[in-house]
Amino acid sequence: MPVSDFQPVIGLEVHAQLLTQSKIFCGCSTAFGAEPNRNTCPVCLGMPGVLPVLNQRVVEFAVRTGLALECTVKKTSVWSRKNYFYPDLPKGYQITQYDLPICEYGRLVIDTPQGEKVIRVRRIHMEEDAGKNVHDAGGGQSLVDLNRAGVPLLEIVSEPDLRDADEAVEYLKTLRDVLMYLGVNDGNLEEGSFRCDANVSVMPKGSSTYGQRCELKNLNSFRFLKQAVEYEISRQVDVIESGGKVSQETRLWDVNKGVTRSMRSKEEAHDYRYFPEPDLPPLHVSDEAIDAAAKALPELPRAKLTRFMSQYGLPAYDARILTAERPLADFFEACAAHYADGKKLSNWFLGELMRLLKEEGTPLSALAFTPAQLAELLGAVDKGTVSSNAGKDVLGEMFRTGKAPSDIIAEKGLAQVSDTGAIEAVVDDILAKNAGEVEKYRAGKKQVFGFFVGQVMKAMKGKGNPALVNDLLKKKLGD
Amino acid sequence: MQLTDLTMLELAAKLAERAVSSEEATRACLERIRQVDSKVRAFLRVDEEGALAAARASDARRKAGSPASALDGVPLGLKDIFLTEGVETTAGSRILEGFVPPYDATVVRLLKDAGLPLVGKLNMDEFAMGSSNESSAYFPSHNPWDLARTPGGSSGGSAAAVAAREVFGALGTDTGGSIRQPAAFTNTVGLKPTYGRVSRYGVIAYASSLDQPGPMARTVADTAALLQLIARHDPQDSTSAAVETPDYQADLEAGVRGLKLGVPREYFIEGIDPEVEASIRETLREYERLGATLVDVSLPHTKYALATYYLLASSEASSNLARYDGIRYGQRAKDARGLKELYALTRERGFGPEVKRRIMLGTYALSAGYYDAYYLRAQKVRTLIREDFTKAFQQVDAVLSPTSPVPAFKLGEKVDDPLSMYLMDVFTLPCNLAGLPGLAVPCGFTKAGLPVGLQILGRPFDEARLLRIARAFEREHDFFRRPAPL
Numbered sequence: 001m002p003v004s005d006f007q008p009v010i011g012l013e014v015h016a017q018l019l020t021q022s023k024i025f026c027g028c029s030t031a032f033g034a035e036p037n038r039n040t041c042p043v044c045l046g047m048p049g050v051l052p053v054l055n056q057r058v059v060e061f062a063v064r065t066g067l068a069l070e071c072t073v074k075k076t077s078v079w080s081r082k083n084y085f086y087p088d089l090p091k092g093y094q095i096t097q098y099d100l101p102i103c104e105y106g107r108l109v110i111d112t113p114q115g116e117k118v119i120r121v122r123r124i125h126m127e128e129d130a131g132k133n134v135h136d137a138g139g140g141q142s143l144v145d146l147n148r149a150g151v152p153l154l155e156i157v158s159e160p161d162l163r164d165a166d167e168a169v170e171y172l173k174t175l176r177d178v179l180m181y182l183g184v185n186d187g188n189l190e191e192g193s194f195r196c197d198a199n200v201s202v203m204p205k206g207s208s209t210y211g212q213r214c215e216l217k218n219l220n221s222f223r224f225l226k227q228a229v230e231y232e233i234s235r236q237v238d239v240i241e242s243g244g245k246v247s248q249e250t251r252l253w254d255v256n257k258g259v260t261r262s263m264r265s266k267e268e269a270h271d272y273r274y275f276p277e278p279d280l281p282p283l284h285v286s287d288e289a290i291d292a293a294a295k296a297l298p299e300l301p302r303a304k305l306t307r308f309m310s311q312y313g314l315p316a317y318d319a320r321i322l323t324a325e326r327p328l329a330d331f332f333e334a335c336a337a338h339y340a341d342g343k344k345l346s347n348w349f350l351g352e353l354m355r356l357l358k359e360e361g362t363p364l365s366a367l368a369f370t371p372a373q374l375a376e377l378l379g380a381v382d383k384g385t386v387s388s389n390a391g392k393d394v395l396g397e398m399f400r401t402g403k404a405p406s407d408i409i410a411e412k413g414l415a416q417v418s419d420t421g422a423i424e425a426v427v428d429d430i431l432a433k434n435a436g437e438v439e440k441y442r443a444g445k446k447q448v449f450g451f452f453v454g455q456v457m458k459a460m461k462g463k464g465n466p467a468l469v470n471d472l473l474k475k476k477l478g479d
Numbered sequence: 480m481q482l483t484d485l486t487m488l489e490l491a492a493k494l495a496e497r498a499v500s501s502e503e504a505t506r507a508c509l510e511r512i513r514q515v516d517s518k519v520r521a522f523l524r525v526d527e528e529g530a531l532a533a534a535r536a537s538d539a540r541r542k543a544g545s546p547a548s549a550l551d552g553v554p555l556g557l558k559d560i561f562l563t564e565g566v567e568t569t570a571g572s573r574i575l576e577g578f579v580p581p582y583d584a585t586v587v588r589l590l591k592d593a594g595l596p597l598v599g600k601l602n603m604d605e606f607a608m609g610s611s612n613e614s615s616a617y618f619p620s621h622n623p624w625d626l627a628r629t630p631g632g633s634s635g636g637s638a639a640a641v642a643a644r645e646v647f648g649a650l651g652t653d654t655g656g657s658i659r660q661p662a663a664f665t666n667t668v669g670l671k672p673t674y675g676r677v678s679r680y681g682v683i684a685y686a687s688s689l690d691q692p693g694p695m696a697r698t699v700a701d702t703a704a705l706l707q708l709i710a711r712h713d714p715q716d717s718t719s720a721a722v723e724t725p726d727y728q729a730d731l732e733a734g735v736r737g738l739k740l741g742v743p744r745e746y747f748i749e750g751i752d753p754e755v756e757a758s759i760r761e762t763l764r765e766y767e768r769l770g771a772t773l774v775d776v777s778l779p780h781t782k783y784a785l786a787t788y789y790l791l792a793s794s795e796a797s798s799n800l801a802r803y804d805g806i807r808y809g810q811r812a813k814d815a816r817g818l819k820e821l822y823a824l825t826r827e828r829g830f831g832p833e834v835k836r837r838i839m840l841g842t843y844a845l846s847a848g849y850y851d852a853y854y855l856r857a858q859k860v861r862t863l864i865r866e867d868f869t870k871a872f873q874q875v876d877a878v879l880s881p882t883s884p885v886p887a888f889k890l891g892e893k894v895d896d897p898l899s900m901y902l903m904d905v906f907t908l909p910c911n912l913a914g915l916p917g918l919a920v921p922c923g924f925t926k927a928g929l930p931v932g933l934q935i936l937g938r939p940f941d942e943a944r945l946l947r948i949a950r951a952f953e954r955e956h957d958f959f960r961r962p963a964p965l
């Protein structure tokens with residue numbers, strides 16, 4: 001059977017570091033990039049005698065995420081210990097949630113070429129991150145950095161509802177957008193604050209029995225996720241086609257070779273000896289807390305996109321770009337409050353503003369000008385006070401200096417001349433100086449018109465209102 | 480009479496009158512340790528410098544008329560399971576040899592804040608796993624009442640030091656009887672508070688759902704005074720109870736008239752030493768004479784307590800002791816090649832046989848395929864044991880029983896027979912499984928002169944009543960005045 005006769009089945013497990021100030025069970029900072037082992041204390045170092053105290057912000061973030069993903073938030077959930085030995089795991093166990101997680105049975109809607117598709121979310125639970133082993137420390141030594149140990153994580157597990165690599169990527173992107181909208185995660189795959197493992201299996205098309213699945217690890221970009229899943233699907237099909245059986249195992253994506261390779265088989269899998277964490281009582285979340293979180297839930301990307309299309313009269317393409325990240329969407333809305341034409345505003349956003357942001361590497365939060373100032377500039381362009389081209393220069397100057405558009409226009413003399421009398425004088429002068437060309441024009445050589453426009457604009461240093469210049473020239477030339 | 484023969488409260492009174500200084504009291508303890516500890520071997524470590532500095536600071540406060548607490552200046556000993564900043568803490572294990580904690584346990588900080596000089600760290604069974612102090616990686620402690628015998632365990636060093644009058648009181652921990660059994664073996668008072676009454680933060684964990692620190696002293700009133708200092712809600716311990724601390728001295732002398740005291744038939748079993756049984760029976764009759772009513776009660780699941788305890792405690796221990804891996808602190812097998820060998824050799828050399836036995840038992844009980852049959856079932860039985868007590872306490876105010884089925888046994892006698900050693904805890908374990916407070920108070924001596932202790936179990940957070948019941952008996956006898964024949 002060719003690959004096309006097989007149906008891939010994919011589920012994703014996402015680990016998202018939560019944007020809390022402090023760790024999940026102690027007061028240490030979660031800041032990234034500190035000197036090794038600087039953000040540690042006896043608790044996150046796993047010293048004898050220490051006990052965990054739950055950071056309530058972590059629960060808030062978990063509830064918020066659960067509600068955004070339409071999960072059931074459990075009023076009682078239980079902490080468990082996952083036992084294994086590794087130098088980056090100071091206590092010899094990870095505090096996590098096992099059989100009674102905080103959220104269950106949610107959903108996330110993604111876009112596919114066939115339209116919207118609902119991907120079910122199996123569960124969300126909270127846990128602590130491990131530290132990092134550093135193996136190239138020199139002298140044949142390995143070192144351990146425990147700054148990351150105890151940073152709070154949410155693990156979000158999907159049902160195996162994804163059917164190809166593109167859907168997997170779309171799910172991951174959509175989920176990332178949601179988490180960033182919620183302000184619970186920074187969505188950084190490269191730094192590992194947003195991580196993903198994929199469970200992949202294949203079955204003959206039409207079958208309802210899933211094949212044996214493999215877990216793929218080390219997928220730290222959208223591209224790697226797509227490549228690894230595609231590779232794994234064809235690998236599993238090859239195994240079956242050649243009469244073999246896919247065996248359940250954990251496989252690592254090898255970035256350089258572009259293949260997945262076996263990391264450990266089912267037989268080598270750890271027995272984590274989960275049991276309820278005796279140092280933490282069961283976690284209770286009150287109805288009031290759930291209600292409060294629901295009320296405080298921000299508008300999510302999909303809802304915002306739909307609203308942008310209807311409220312601002314935007315095409316889906318524009319709305320998608322504008323709502324991809326919450327700060328950009330918020331800034332757009334702030335500008336739209338001062339400026340009525342949504343599509344025109346969107347054109348400036350998608351064109352000049354995005355270009356400037358990208359070129360200058362400025363974050364939106366550090367923007368020098370205000371929404372009202374941008375609206376003022378667009379108004380000036382509409383009124384013809386400044387040409388659309390000069391307007392771009394004004395925006396560039398606003399971007400760099402934060403000066404008001406009117407000041408920039410005045411300082412740089414960019415104001416467009418729309419005074420009919422002034423333009424008429426220049427037109428008369430140019431026509432008088434170029435009598436020969438006028439003759440040619442009148443004889444039918446209409447191409448010369450462009451020459452007159454150029455001469456007038458040149459004489460006016462580009463500030464003549466192009467529409468008025470055109471009108472007056474045509475009138476004088478007797479058209 | 481020597482200074483060290485005073486009770487804590489007697490000493491506190493003299494300190495308050497400034498008849499004695501804390502430095503004098505502390506030096507008296509240090510001198511007593513020099514005299515007798517080569518025989519008793521209660522101390523793993525004496526912190527002479529730290530204790531004397533604390534004593535002098537206390538004297539300055541007393542002089543200024545601003546003592547930090549009622550016990551300001553009273554020297555105390557600590558089981559080596561409590562983390563003490565800057566003072567080596569080993570839990571009686573090789574694997575923590577040389578470990579100097581960077582922080583104080585909450586109870587240690589409370590004692591320091593209350594002005595008590597901490598004289599040193601007391602011997603214990605390794606990681607509190609044992610009933611005789613013989614699993615200490617360093618040496619066994621000896622019972623001051625008969626040096627050939629054990630002072631009990633795991634807080635044996637604490638009990639021995641208090642009984643030998645090397646310190647005025649001590650802190651121990653009790654996971655399955657580790658405060659009460661040594662107290663009963665040494666003619667001292669030991670209280671295991673309600674689970675959650677005293678903070679476990681900074682106390683080296685053996686079995687987290689059972690461990691509880693508590694006071695050990697010569698008298699009931701001293702025990703109450705010490706409990707008063709450490710019974711606090713601690714935000715650093717999520718299992719610590721946010722319950723008001725009552726005044727434990729307030730009703731101490733109120734007697735037992737009108738109280739209903741339960742006598743569980745399951746605690747008077749075959750195999751109990753006849754002299755111990757006779758002593759306990761006599762004590763019960765005395766309570767009747769003092770005006771209490773004895774009520775026959777049943778705790779039907781008692782026979783499962785031992786198996787339940789060893790499954791749960793070992794399961795938790797197998798996880799709690801995983802952090803001793805040689806990576807960050809304590810001993811490391813420096814000659815190991817590779818990570819797996821580092822773990823294996825460090826733990827092979829660092830842990831003693833009893834600790835290894837319990838780690839293996841616990842690892843097994845939590846393993847895939849066995850979890851339901853062992854850990855989960857044990858949790859269910861634990862619930863039944865707790866319900867036994869809930870029912871009993873609907874009828875009675877407290878439950879009385881022997882603390883240990885036998886008096887102090889000879890060192891070496893049971894060391895090769897773990898099962899008979901485990902049976903030593905059969906009367907003390909149910910209290911931990913149910914999370915209840917339990918107190919051991921001296922109630923007599925065998926013909927050979929070995930102490931016998933009565934155990935009093937109560938409702939959650941009913942420590943004040945247990946102390947009051949114990950005091951009613953103590954007032955009639957003053958066994959605590961009798962010095963150990965050292």
Ligand SMILES: [Zn+2]
Nearest residue numbers: 026028041044
């Ligand atoms: Zn920390």
